[in-house]
Amino acid sequence: MPPDGRLVLVGAPLGNPRDASDRLRDTLSAADIVAAEDTRRLTRLTRDLEITVPGRIVSYFEGNEEQRTPDLVAAILDGKLVALITDGGMPSVSDPGYRLVRATLDAGAPVTAAPGPSAVTTALALSGLPCDRFCFEGFLPRSGGARRSRLRALAAEERTLVFFEAPHRVAGTLDDLAATFGADRPAALCRELTKTYEEVLRRPLGELAGWAAEGEPRGEITLVVGGAPPTAAPRPDDDELRAEVAEREAAGASRRDAISAVADAYGLRRRDVYALVHTPPPAR
Template sequence: MTGTLVLAGTPIGDPSDAPPRLAAELTAADIVAAEDTRRLRRLTQALGVAPGGRVVSYFEGNEAARTPELAEALAGGARVVLVTDAGMPSVSDPGYRLVAAAVQHGVRVTAVPGPSAVLTALAVSGLPVDRFCFEGFLPRKPGERRGRLREAAEERRTLVYFEAPHRLEATLTAMAEVFGAEREAAVCRELTKTYEQVRRGPLAELAEWAAEGVRGEITVVVRGAEPPAAGEADAAELARRVAEREAAGQARKEAIAEVARGAGVPKREAFDAVVAAKNAGPRG
């Protein structure tokens, strides 16, 4: 009989947000796989419990090597509880590999629902919540980061990102350049903690604020692109959007493809609009 893999959500700040089932699962586990065993110790002390089984580390550096060991234990009938530093395992945290391995071995996978920085930030942002997409962490290299943002420039759903505090200014600046300086956003810092802060405003304004230095865990929520109004996606508007992306460093071919997809028109139509705008430009 195979075991069970339990993905246990942990508090993103306040330990009292822990669901009651978390304590029960930690005490019943044969193995507790923790992203940081020291943080697990602090959490169990706050909950007034002790892990019932063996505690092992499971973090980015050893995830690939440790997954087969845990998968073997699951296949042998063990109950493995996976916890990360905050929030739900596998969401921008270790866990996906183990879930995939458990599924492959026919092992039951369940979860202890818990606090989520993604949903919490979205809820308090003041931005539309009916449709959203989670983009995780952006690439660290400026060129790759800008490329990822260009892919999302025409996305109409609200966008949610994680970011490190020391990269926040650069990320908000890049967002202002690619999405537009006036695009609305919210920077959510230290959610549920003592110094919780939600700063709302246009991207350019938020980038200027972040230049002063920001500390703590950061989640950024950005309003999606506005859908074109009836008749708005005319040639001039298509050409303007392509020019915007080219100015941000995107190749014309890619810019035309993305603008066409966002406007819901054939690529040829966007291409013709760019050519027409170039021909209609000032002549010397």
């Protein structure tokens, strides 16, 4: 394979063209072929950025990616630089891209990225919810029964959850989320990120469901939902609790830290564990 042949995944602005990176500009200007989810959006973006795409532009979306992938891989193997760009964010993240990435790698050709904005991490950071551990679920099933079944499987997930949703389905999705996860579960609805009418509503699921029911929200929507509270392990009997505190002390923890750790592990009050440790077990 000629040395220049490769696939470049291009991270596109979510809505504000000023978020475009220099690498995006350079990659689009150098590509032999640009595969775009929507060629009209690509044209608008390049016009906003005042750049020219000298290479061939082809459409690459859910309806034609299966038939177009072999031709793009063949071009890469022939030494062409192929850039893949979707409407916003990184290709493959609930957008076309995975099929082409997999086929390119299977053909032994290199894949790289000109990374850029991501609605997932942008919404997560703006949500005010824990970001250290999260789970991206993409779009939920469209039918109510399948959607509720998926949500029941996620109800005990302790990581923060991120979903994409269409405006016309978001009210039903929020109703199902509130019914399955609980109306008090904290959440954030992020709408039109980075655009003129950006809006982030940080409210419990029940309140967001009520807000969405008043009228269909507009624009692209990302939902961020707080994880389920940790489930405490079953409470051991008193002797086992005393023994666990003693084991932690023997391992080097102070008695105070050992008591706190045991109390937290089983959802107990620390003063109760303290009293138990300082009360001799009954004679037998």
